[in-house]
Amino acid sequence: MRARPLDVSVPTLEHSTPDGGSVGKAISLLTAFGDAAGGATLTELAHIAGVPKSTAHRLLGVLRDAGLVDRDGMDWYLCAPMLRLGAVALRGGAGVLREVALPYLSELYELTHENVHLGVLDGTDVVYLDKIYGHRSTSTPSRVGSRLNAHTSGLGKAILSRSDRTAVKRVLDGGLRPTTTRSIALPGMFLRQLEAARQEGVAFDREECREGLVCVAAPILGPSGRAVAAISVAGSARTLKIDAIASAVRNAAVQVSRKAGPDVDLIATGT
Structure with a gap:
């Protein structure tokens, strides 16, 4: 039997109370x-x-x-x-993705000794599924389970570069609110960034999320060719050469995409 494609969607955290109870x-x-x-x-x-x-x-x-x-x-x-x-919730598609991605995240950490992330898109935000870092890594606000505006993050731009128009429109409609002086707030410029990321296979955050932090990210693609997640390396703008490591991040994402393809159920069982 053919295994189902990987589903790494996460529930949106809505705080409305429709029943009022x-x-x-x-x-x-x-x-x-x-x-x-x-x-x-x-x-x-x-x-x-x-x-x-x-x-x-x-x-x-x-x-x-x-x-x-x-x-x-x-x-x-x-x-x-x-x-x-x-922990039980992460035994589904997101948990399988973490297991598949972990060796490649570890390799990127060994290469850079900086913060390595795995994240998925949830509405207009990125949700962090995993993070690897060391005691010498640059301090970042990311943590597993936390959220970040997709339009200011490398992870978000990497995913959106290989997402459908509805996902991109949702982010644009939500407003490109800047978080630093380097954040991209103009829709036209943001769309050009997404097109460049689609062509190059990597997206960059050059102090757009937080002053002093830079990031390079690459999308993890599902069987349809659309992004289901992304991986990134983030660190100090003074020391992390994101252009130099872009190919390593892109190659890691390609490997995860191949192993988390239509046979993801087989990967989950270790066969």
Whole structure:
């Protein structure tokens, strides 16, 4: 039987509560942790989840009694049962992709000793699935599970360069808000970057996401030829020569694309 193509889509973290009930609001609070950097205060969680502070306080108490969350001073954080659920979620297509990509991510780290990432597109954001770094790597804001604007990141541009028009339009419609003075905010210039990335097989972030950081990324392609994810190397603008390592990143992505093709189910079973 022919294996199904790899599906590495991630659920969009919507904080709306269509039923207006306590269950919906509790779910919104839990998903709000995905937009928080580790722990978050009651006020921050209530704001992200879009619920009254008093409601958030009551529901966090219920979730705490259930052992799903806890607090340390002013900060609330997820407990082990939620982390185990996250691990289970990564046993699907995204988990298989991580397993296939890991040897190539490791090789890129050994080559550069900088931050190596694996990410997927979720709406107008990139979600990090994996990160390899060392104690001498440049400090970056990325962490597994965190999100970043696709239009300012090498990962996002690499994926969008091999995505359909709907995905690109979604990012353009969301607005190309700059995060640094080097961010691309003009749609025409952004589209030209995507075309260059499509032609070259790599995309660059030249201090567009954060001052002092640069990145080179390449798309991982599915059987249809469209990007399902991307890998990148990010580091200091002073020391990381992203043009010099672009071919290595591109070649790594090509290898992952080949191994995570239509026979991904066979890869998952190790055959």
